[in-house]
Amino acid sequence: xxxxxxxxxxxxxxxxxxxxxxxxxxxxxxxxxxxxxxxxxxxxxxxxxxxxxxxxxxxxxxxxxxxxxxxxxxxxxxxxxxxxxxxxxxxxxxxxxxxxxxxxxxxxxxxxxxxxxxxxxxxxxxxxxxxxxxxxxxxxxxxxxxxxxxxx
Amino acid sequence: xxxxxxxxxxxxxxxxxxxxxxxxxxxxxxxxxxxxxxxxxxxxxxxxxxxxxxxxxxxxxxxxxxxxxxxxxxxxxxxxxxxxxxxxxxxxxxxxxxxxxxxxxxxxxxxxxxxxxxxxxxxxxxxxxxxxxxxxxxxxxxxxxxxxxxxx
Amino acid sequence: xxxxxxxxxxxxxxxxxxxxxxxxxxxxxxxxxxxxxxxxxxxxxxxxxxxxxxxxxxxxxxxxxxxxxxxxxxxxxxxxxxxxxxxxxxxxxxxxxxxxxxxxxxxxxxxxxxxxxxxxxxxxxxxxxxxxxxxxxxxxxxxxxxxxxxxx
Amino acid sequence: xxxxxxxxxxxxxxxxxxxxxxxxxxxxxxxxxxxxxxxxxxxxxxxxxxxxxxxxxxxxxxxxxxxxxxxxxxxxxxxxxxxxxxxxxxxxxxxxxxxxxxxxxxxxxxxxxxxxxxxxxxxxxxxxxxxxxxxxxxxxxxxxxxxxxxxx
Amino acid sequence: xxxxxxxxxxxxxxxxxxxxxxxxxxxxxxxxxxxxxxxxxxxxxxxxxxxxxxxxxxxxxxxxxxxxxxxxxxxxxxxxxxxxxxxxxxxxxxxxxxxxxxxxxxxxxxxxxxxxxxxxxxxxxxxxxxxxxxxxxxxxxxxxxxxxxxxx
Amino acid sequence: xxxxxxxxxxxxxxxxxxxxxxxxxxxxxxxxxxxxxxxxxxxxxxxxxxxxxxxxxxxxxxxxxxxxxxxxxxxxxxxxxxxxxxxxxxxxxxxxxxxxxxxxxxxxxxxxxxxxxxxxxxxxxxxxxxxxxxxxxxxxxxxxxxxxxxxx
Numbered sequence: 001x002x003x004x005x006x007x008x009x010x011x012x013x014x015x016x017x018x019x020x021x022x023x024x025x026x027x028x029x030x031x032x033x034x035x036x037x038x039x040x041x042x043x044x045x046x047x048x049x050x051x052x053x054x055x056x057x058x059x060x061x062x063x064x065x066x067x068x069x070x071x072x073x074x075x076x077x078x079x080x081x082x083x084x085x086x087x088x089x090x091x092x093x094x095x096x097x098x099x100x101x102x103x104x105x106x107x108x109x110x111x112x113x114x115x116x117x118x119x120x121x122x123x124x125x126x127x128x129x130x131x132x133x134x135x136x137x138x139x140x141x142x143x144x145x146x147x148x149x150x151x152x
Numbered sequence: 153x154x155x156x157x158x159x160x161x162x163x164x165x166x167x168x169x170x171x172x173x174x175x176x177x178x179x180x181x182x183x184x185x186x187x188x189x190x191x192x193x194x195x196x197x198x199x200x201x202x203x204x205x206x207x208x209x210x211x212x213x214x215x216x217x218x219x220x221x222x223x224x225x226x227x228x229x230x231x232x233x234x235x236x237x238x239x240x241x242x243x244x245x246x247x248x249x250x251x252x253x254x255x256x257x258x259x260x261x262x263x264x265x266x267x268x269x270x271x272x273x274x275x276x277x278x279x280x281x282x283x284x285x286x287x288x289x290x291x292x293x294x295x296x297x298x299x300x301x302x303x304x
Numbered sequence: 305x306x307x308x309x310x311x312x313x314x315x316x317x318x319x320x321x322x323x324x325x326x327x328x329x330x331x332x333x334x335x336x337x338x339x340x341x342x343x344x345x346x347x348x349x350x351x352x353x354x355x356x357x358x359x360x361x362x363x364x365x366x367x368x369x370x371x372x373x374x375x376x377x378x379x380x381x382x383x384x385x386x387x388x389x390x391x392x393x394x395x396x397x398x399x400x401x402x403x404x405x406x407x408x409x410x411x412x413x414x415x416x417x418x419x420x421x422x423x424x425x426x427x428x429x430x431x432x433x434x435x436x437x438x439x440x441x442x443x444x445x446x447x448x449x450x451x452x453x454x455x456x
Numbered sequence: 457x458x459x460x461x462x463x464x465x466x467x468x469x470x471x472x473x474x475x476x477x478x479x480x481x482x483x484x485x486x487x488x489x490x491x492x493x494x495x496x497x498x499x500x501x502x503x504x505x506x507x508x509x510x511x512x513x514x515x516x517x518x519x520x521x522x523x524x525x526x527x528x529x530x531x532x533x534x535x536x537x538x539x540x541x542x543x544x545x546x547x548x549x550x551x552x553x554x555x556x557x558x559x560x561x562x563x564x565x566x567x568x569x570x571x572x573x574x575x576x577x578x579x580x581x582x583x584x585x586x587x588x589x590x591x592x593x594x595x596x597x598x599x600x601x602x603x604x605x606x607x608x
Numbered sequence: 609x610x611x612x613x614x615x616x617x618x619x620x621x622x623x624x625x626x627x628x629x630x631x632x633x634x635x636x637x638x639x640x641x642x643x644x645x646x647x648x649x650x651x652x653x654x655x656x657x658x659x660x661x662x663x664x665x666x667x668x669x670x671x672x673x674x675x676x677x678x679x680x681x682x683x684x685x686x687x688x689x690x691x692x693x694x695x696x697x698x699x700x701x702x703x704x705x706x707x708x709x710x711x712x713x714x715x716x717x718x719x720x721x722x723x724x725x726x727x728x729x730x731x732x733x734x735x736x737x738x739x740x741x742x743x744x745x746x747x748x749x750x751x752x753x754x755x756x757x758x759x760x
Numbered sequence: 761x762x763x764x765x766x767x768x769x770x771x772x773x774x775x776x777x778x779x780x781x782x783x784x785x786x787x788x789x790x791x792x793x794x795x796x797x798x799x800x801x802x803x804x805x806x807x808x809x810x811x812x813x814x815x816x817x818x819x820x821x822x823x824x825x826x827x828x829x830x831x832x833x834x835x836x837x838x839x840x841x842x843x844x845x846x847x848x849x850x851x852x853x854x855x856x857x858x859x860x861x862x863x864x865x866x867x868x869x870x871x872x873x874x875x876x877x878x879x880x881x882x883x884x885x886x887x888x889x890x891x892x893x894x895x896x897x898x899x900x901x902x903x904x905x906x907x908x909x910x911x912x
Binding site: 168227236 | 372393
């Protein structure tokens, strides 16, 4: 059981929350990718294509929100370290009844950036939700997960 | 088509993003509930029960992160108004291979709090993800949606 | 001279900075408009028209930055009160060698929103500056001022 | 035209906004200086000299606001990277009908600090505007620009 | 014992943290005062009088930090509500071997402002500590408490 | 006297506040520890043991608030540099009529982390104060000081 304790890096042997000390870890280029999708009505996608997608504002607003949130991940997720992000990339894929969101965060730091990529994807999805909620009450955000990690 | 334009409250007639003017709307008590779940391995739930759930730190940290994020929704979702929240409630239900998250935000203001409830649920889920990611690479956050709205 | 002291609402009779007590002022609908312009090379405007203005991303990013900054004016300008903004409007006018920025902030509160409108215009201008600085070293931001105030 | 696309470092080949990846750039000592001026009535300068300049509070408040804003440039300007600032310097020059503001930001990082210097100057100017707006309705902030950059 | 549970307004009957729902409480003018003191060497006070107190920068910086922190109390203290502050007042009293700090926060809201007054005093003290720590290793911050509350 | 001026690292020779330039200082592992205590009624400690300490929520909430505040020290203390924290540790010791708080912050950076450790201890104390203020009007926060510094 003390084994399972030590498996959770954010818990000390007594089971209490802690911030891991990354002081002795080397600075390395690290990237993480995440994705999720906003499921919605086909008519919402259609309306978006007419009203907003040509100009792109909905997706641009979502992208900016995602980048801004990624830079503040340490303020949102309590035990995350503050990391200087080299870049945050946010891409969208419009499907018939969903908008896919793909994010990649990169840093040169002592610890990984999964949480930054996940936070970016999550806030992009919520921003799309916010901009479409007046026309579609059925939206659900699904499948938020890490899709790739690299360390070089 | 101009009809579909006006359906998206955050888009002006030209399709550009805008912040809605809520100046003439009355202040009303409004609540919104949201939920999502973190799907994970049964062994993760089991390990959590041994290591962390008795003491409760994982869920308490997630709850605090959720409340803090709800209060800052206007900083995360670009076109959201700043609202004084009357309360934010965060509850968890531990299942065999998932943790359900249920949130309710309440305000007395000119506009609703769906985004606050959704943001709280989303950040609670990400905080749990962060605390368990060292022991479980299979986690997915699913089913984030609004479950209820009231206005009185 | 003590007369001039009391003229500066943010200075107490001894000349020290203070935050004005707005406790007895009535809540009123208040708006303020501000403007400024980013002066640049005609070739920058031309390049923007080719590369970015059709899609609109430069101006959309500037608008979102402006709205986000307006909501945080109280964190940026030390003696400003926290105000719940009813709306923030940001418009652009592309000229031959400049981009004009016009903002309007509105609130229903005990004190005015000039600083919110000015902060929005200022951050919109800086965001455009940031996005064009690689192609134009001559840019200057000029003419930042309040253009209108209303109280109803 | 695709040439002009690539000239804007914050736009990808399709004209969409992006955050530049600075992962392969070397860390270097970089500084940037910026300036602007708050133009006002000569009587405002005179009143400031009587009421506030001896004690210095107006300029000290503006300086602190500028330093604080410079440290948060990445939260204000969406595509800026988070940089650890080595220092922020803010100086004022009182003229007959204007207050000049000069700022210098320094970092040891992978990208430059023009936006930090500009943000500091801009917020210093807005803070002075805020403290004098009750006595002078004619103020205009002019000439905000980068005056110098170094990289060593 | 369930009696003692309900005495802690921030704990639910099971002992878990919660944010109190203030939705049914009336908006009232509320003030709270707090104080603390930074104890230091007499030579530090003397040096401050020579170097910094005439110009006042140390105390002005501390005052601005205190006001800024009071406005963000809800971001610092997890279960605090976001309150629109009518004013924050910060005063200093220089003694032979200490600097006393007195703060008063005021709001017109559904809940009190003790935490805002305490946060202001605390951050003022820490800012003074920061500015004097190079010359005095003996400083201690003592006596932080609420001194008065009003509700009208 | 000019000697005393230069002793205060945050004051320039004229006595004005400034941010120290740390550009030429080497990056080193640095830690700082701080402590303080919340003095309260013995009955408060007893009630806490019954209601909240078994589950631990009060102390967990205080710990999370402390870690979050430490990461934002540069936003709270105006002349502090932004530092990437390697870790923040927060421990509590329950006495008969007080709760002791011990914090340690660590970084690998160009300047020390006393202010981060002090800010963490201060916000932990205020969070405990907030959670107990409904049952105890006598609480005082005392003895906030740096207890140890290391540099390697």
